[in-house]
Amino acid sequence: MSDQDSSTSASHTEGEVEGEMDEELDGDGNGDEVRRDSPVPSFSSFSSSLHAVVRIKQKYLAMKKKRQEMAALQALGGDGSFSGAPRKTSPKIFTFDGLTPFSSTLSSSSSSSVPLKKKRRRKKGVLYPNRGRRRAPPKQEQSRAKYCLYLLCAIVFVQVYNAIENLDDHVLRYDLEGLEKTLRREVFGQQGAVDGLLAHLRDYLSTYVHNKPLVVSLHGPSGVGKSHLGRLLAAHFRSVVGESLVLQYYVLHRCPLEADAPRCAHDLAALVSETAERAEEEEKIPLFVFDEAEHMHGEILDALLRLVAAERSNAHLNAVYLLLSNLGHAHVTKHTLHNSSSVPAVEELAPILRDTLKKLHPLWAEADVLPLGLLEKSQVMECFLEEMTREGFYPDHANIEQLAGELEYYPEVGGHEYAKTGCKQVVAKVNLL
Known part of the structure; x- marks a missing residue:
């Protein structure tokens, strides 16, 4: 109401x-x-x-x-009718004009008192048509590119494995283990130089493609084994790569006169290029040995510098150059006499000797310098033993010691006695027997 x-x-x-x-x-x-009209009221009427x-x-x-x-009751919201009294009703017309919906009243009262929380919409699941049972969701298909990736990884692995195997095959082709045994057996007192030379060869020969040739320069006094080491290295390379890919160049034999230096330089460059091209065709690395490099003229040194330093064709970058010289022998002699061991002398003397040689010609700036120290008396006696055995003489120890005592030596330093000429006179002494 x-x-x-x-x-x-x-x-x-x-x-x-x-x-x-x-x-x-x-x-x-x-x-x-009525009572007024009546005569005087009585006591009963008054009561x-x-x-x-x-x-x-x-x-x-x-x-x-x-x-x-x-x-x-009206103040409390009652209908205002008396309890027990008959209610009078009047006809009323029911309309929605003055009524307030219960839901709107409830929402207004609740909104005024408590803030409404946002209802989260639930994501409806995917519905499938009913055909007796619910279908399982489709499985995600794997990309075919994954199999291509597996195939690519397998190919890369095979290529790397083959490359490693090829490196091993390339090193085995030059038989560096056999070369090491030969040098340690026949080169006396030059352990540091032999180790350095083998390390350079092993690193360089492990692959065929290079960005520059390998240039190693051996320096030391006369008779310490430079030429002997060069001959051993040339003989080993002839056995593994062939005679045509090994060049031994003796300056005093090929170009003794300084006036012939330009011609000699031109001929040397042509010979080296021809040998390098032949090695390129056979996929091998050639060896060039230059003995007595201290007698090389300036034009020949310049020609060698152009071959080892200039960026020429790939044929000229795959080669090993070995320079043998007694340049800087004074530094080697002085340093060896002031050190009791020859092994640390190589490590300490190489940078000093290289700085000295660069002042003579820029060629040695491109080379790895390895000094060879003086030989002791015991090492000279080993040279006599080797030579006498090769010549067929009986290796008498007393005879060997007598021959070794005939050579000249530096004053004893730290219990070591170094020979001035090394093993240079060993062959001449044995031939006199």
Whole structure:
């Protein structure tokens, strides 16, 4: 029921109560008039009127109390009707104009008191048509590119493995293990130089493609084994790459006169180029040995520098150059006499000797310098033993010691006695036997 209907019913009820009171009062008034018309009232009539007044007052107080209760009920939202009294109804027309929907009232009251939480929308699952049972979701197909990736990894692995095998095959072609055994057996007292030479060869010969040739320069006093080491290295390369790919160049034999230096330089460049091209066709690395390099003229050194330093064709980059010289022998002799071991002398003397040689010609700036130290008396005796065995003489120790004592030596230093000429006179002494 709306507020308008409740107020209307309340006003009707108040009007009815007031009407009843007026009727009673009128009735009482009429009675009073009748009684006025009557002669002098008696005591009984006075008491009856007093009772009527009391009854009217009680009735008024009761009606007033009901009014207050009805007002209180209206304030609390009641319908304003008296309890026990017959309710008067009036025809009403039901419309939705003055009504407020319960849901909107509830939402407004809840929004004013408690903030609404955002409802998370649930993602609906994929629905499949019913054909007796639910279908399983489709499986994700694997990309075919994965198999191509596996194939590529396998190819790379095979290529790397073959490259490693080819490196081993390339090193085995030059038989560096056999060369090492030969040098350690026949070269005496030059352990540091032999180790350095083998290390350079092993690194360079492990592959065929290079960006520059290998240039190694051996320096030391006369008789320490430079030429002997060069002959051993040339003989080994002849056995593995062939005679045509090994060149031994003796300057005093090929070009003794300085006036012939330009021609010799031109011929040397042509010979080296021809040998390098032949090695390129056979896929091998040639060896060029230049003995007595201290006698090379400037034009020949310049020609060698152009061959080893200039960026020429690939045929000139795959080659091994070995320079044998006694340049800087004074530094080697001085340094060896001031050190008790020849092994540290090689490590300490190589940078000093290279700086000295670069001042003589830029060719040695492109080379790896390896110094050969002086030989001790015991090492010279080994040279006599080797030569006597080769010539067929009985290796008598007393005879060997006597021959070794005939050579000249430096003053003893730190318990070591170094020969001035090394093993250079060994062959001549043995031939006199």
